[in-house]
Amino acid sequence: MSDEIRRISGRALPFPGDDIDTDRITPARFLTALTFTGMEKALFCDERENTPDHPIDNPDYKGANILFVGKNFGSGSSREHAPQAIKRFGIEVIVGVSFAEIFAGNSLAIGMPLMTAPPEEIHRLITHTQKNPKTKYTADLESLTLSWGEESVAVEMLEERRQSFLKGNWNVVAILRTNLPLVREVAEKLPYVNNFQS
Amino acid sequence: MSERTLYDKIWDSHIVTRLESGQYQLFIGLHLIHEVTTPQAFAALKEHGSKVAFPGRTVATADHITPTLSQIRPFKDDQAEAMMSALEQNVDEFGVRFLNWDSGMQGIVHVVGPELGLSQPGMTIACGDSHTSTHGAVGSLGFGIGTTEVGFVLETQTIVLNRLKVHRVAVDGELGPGVFAKDVILRIIHDLGIKGGLGNAYEYAGEVIGNMTMEERMTVCNMSIEGGARIGYVNPDETTYAYLEGREFSPKGGDFDRAKVYWKSIASEPDAVYDRETVIDGGTIEPMVTWGINPGHSIGISEKLPSPDSFTGEDVKTAELGYAHMALKPGDAIAGTKIEVAFLGSCTNSRLSDLREGARIIKGNKVHSKVKMLVVPGSQRIKAQAEEEGLHEIFLEAGAEWRAAGCSMCLGMNEDKLVGTERSISTSNRNFIGRQGSPHGRTHLGSPAMVVASAIEGCLANPAEMTGD
Structure with a gap:
């Protein structure tokens, strides 16, 4: 199936720091757009303006499709604009210490896998990439590894989300729709759906 | 794993099925929408040639881009006007109730939900806004979701979730002078950390929470997400029932009495099992x-x-x-x-x-x-x-x-x-x-x-x- 995601290879963009909130990733004024088209322009745009050496603009990382981040990435607002901007910028997988819950749900819904590794491993990945920006990594969802050259780091994924990518059914709306008869059955059993008439 | 908590009971009764991935498809009892996180979701619906599956279970209002100085149309800001017009067209086309200015019920989505009695105990509630945790104050599970997920709810009245752990956060004792619900939740976030709630639902309990009005409980539940917890809730009690009685969309008459029986049944049991418990002494909370x-x-x-x-x-x-x-x-x-x-x-x-x-x-x-x-x-x-x-x-x-x-x-x-x-x-x-x-x-x-x-x-x-x- 075309939606299967098993492994992603490419260069990485290291983005150190914890608690990077979605207001920083995509400032609110970009939420007035009626489509996600072009949302990559919003990516960290306010802080890029004030930070000459911002990682997003560093030519060493141009063309990277793997993003390395710290703890609790994507915290705060539920805006899907944040993962949309990241994906449309060209990132295909994010590897970090941990992710905010809603951000993780949004990333799954739009087909962008998230992997986690312990802080010391992420630190190692970030410093290695900063020193060797040309390194080509492979993020493998089957073996749960992130490897480069002879080296490899064990990564974790929530098993259910990993299966969604391996089976190619992360784009789940068609499946949800198929279950509509079941949905109606569950609804009928809920007291509040039936004005509490038992 | 938690057992016999409000979270477990509502979760169990709303499972549609377990998907092949192992995730759960969950029925959403109430879907609240606003102008900002919906245009792309309605666009997807049109692209799929689908209808809103349960139009009576989605309610719209306008709040995020809405100007507060003059709300006379067209809005001064063209983009805001375009976004508002898009919402109006979409609710018309798909038959969704819109709490607009003429209705006299417009307001911030997490304010109007409880205020109108739309948000009720025992429900699952979803909205394309992270502060949907607010609705946990009435004893519901409120999930903040993204735009693609708003599309799922419009099309199927369901979302896809993993089960959360339940962390009971009890605030005991009494609050000092000048200390309010806002201080309580800021202190909880301070103590548990902004990552402390990742993968968790917070059940707020204890004397301080029990003595709070519904509006105070809303302030507490509202900021659950700031502690990393996607949802936060308070078990329904007499304060909850008294608040809900007589509201626009609350059950009326005999329905209300039967509703109360259901609402009581979904509260956490005295012998409920939690994944984690924390106690904070309310008397130590400062402004x-x-x-x-x-x-x-x-x-x-x-x-x-x-x-x-x-x-x-x-x-x-x-x-x-x-x-x-x-x-x-x-x-x-x-x-x-x-x-x-x-x-x-x-x-x-x-x-x-x-x-x-x-x-x-x-x-x-x-x-x-x-x-x-x-x-x-x-x-x-x-x-x-x-x-x-x-x-x-x-x-x-x-x-x-x-x-x-x-x-x-x-x-x-x-x-x-x-x-x-x-x-x-x-x-x-x-x-x-x-x-x-x-x-x-x-x-x-x-x-x-x-x-x-x-x-x-x-x-x-x-x-x-x-x-x-």
């Missing part, structure tokens, strides 16, 4: 204020700013970034920090009790000459009731602006924004860099009482030291 760039960067108003070295790991760098952005110094007192803007509003604190408390303190006082103060009621109904009580006159008399309902200065998405390096004290929920519309703006969070006390003093001030009239 809280944030000093940094996330809601966990908070201290008691009488305390001195902490050293970045008191943090660990990457948190040290975040604290340093916080100090640089906020132009504050470790070791200094937070009280007395000069402010230029005071904002009383948002889904956290724009309800009638918040406005009454603010008015009580500001009555007979003046907003400091260097401060601009905005008072923004959470809904048309709250605005009308406040005006009936003459609260607007008290605020106007003091030199504050009295606005129409909307999200306003919580999030720089409408006309109400900080400018340049302006420093605000706000009753809203996020002090992230750039949150209030200026990349260089500085936000402090506090209770309505603290916002008003600070507006009068022209600097961050302890509301416990203000007696009101």
Whole structure:
């Protein structure tokens, strides 16, 4: 199936720091757009303006499709604009210490896998990439590894989300729709759906 | 794994099926939508040639981009007008109820849900906004979702989720003077950390929570997400039932009595099992204020700013970034920090009790000459009731602006924004860099009482030291 995601290879963009909130990733004024088209322009745009050496603009990382981040990435607002901007910028997988819950749900819904590794491993990945920006990594969802050259780091994924990518059914709306008869059955059993008439 | 909690009971009764991936497809009892996170979802629906599966279970209102100065159409901002028109077209085309201005029920989505009795115990509630956790105050599970997921709910009335762990957070004892629900939740986030709730639902309990009004519980549940917890809830009790009785969309007559039986049945059992439990002594909570760039960067108003070295790991760098952005110094007192803007509003604190408390303190006082103060009621109904009580006159008399309902200065998405390096004290929920519309703006969070006390003093001030009239 075309939606299967098993492994992603490419260069990485290291983005150190914890608690990077979605207001920083995509400032609110970009939420007035009626489509996600072009949302990559919003990516960290306010802080890029004030930070000459911002990682997003560093030519060493141009063309990277793997993003390395710290703890609790994507915290705060539920805006899907944040993962949309990241994906449309060209990132295909994010590897970090941990992710905010809603951000993780949004990333799954739009087909962008998230992997986690312990802080010391992420630190190692970030410093290695900063020193060797040309390194080509492979993020493998089957073996749960992130490897480069002879080296490899064990990564974790929530098993259910990993299966969604391996089976190619992360784009789940068609499946949800198929279950509509079941949905109606569950609804009928809920007291509040039936004005509490038992 | 948790057992026999409200979370477990609602979760179990709303499972449609377990998907091949192992995730759960969950039925959503109430879907609240607003203008900002929906246009792409309706576009997907049209692309799929689908209808809204349960049009009666989605309710729309307008709040995020909505101007609060003049709500006369067309809006001054073209993009805001385009977004509002898109929502109007979509609700018309798909037969969704729209609580617009003419209905007299427009307001911030997390204010109007409970206010109208739409949000009820035992429901699953979803909305394309992270503060959907607010609705947990009535004993429901409120999930903040993204736009693609809004599309799932429109098309199938379901979302896909993993089961969360349940962390019971009990606040016991009694609160001191000048300490409010906002201080309670800021203290919880301070103690458990902004990552403490990742993968968890917070069940708020204990004497302090039990003695709170519904509006206070909403303030607490609202900020669950700031502690990393996607949902937070309070078990329904007599306070809940009394609040719901007689509201627009609450069950009526015999239905209400039967509803109460159901609502009682979904509360956590005395022998419920939790994944984790925390107890906080309410008597130790001070009026809280944030000093940094996330809601966990908070201290008691009488305390001195902490050293970045008191943090660990990457948190040290975040604290340093916080100090640089906020132009504050470790070791200094937070009280007395000069402010230029005071904002009383948002889904956290724009309800009638918040406005009454603010008015009580500001009555007979003046907003400091260097401060601009905005008072923004959470809904048309709250605005009308406040005006009936003459609260607007008290605020106007003091030199504050009295606005129409909307999200306003919580999030720089409408006309109400900080400018340049302006420093605000706000009753809203996020002090992230750039949150209030200026990349260089500085936000402090506090209770309505603290916002008003600070507006009068022209600097961050302890509301416990203000007696009101």
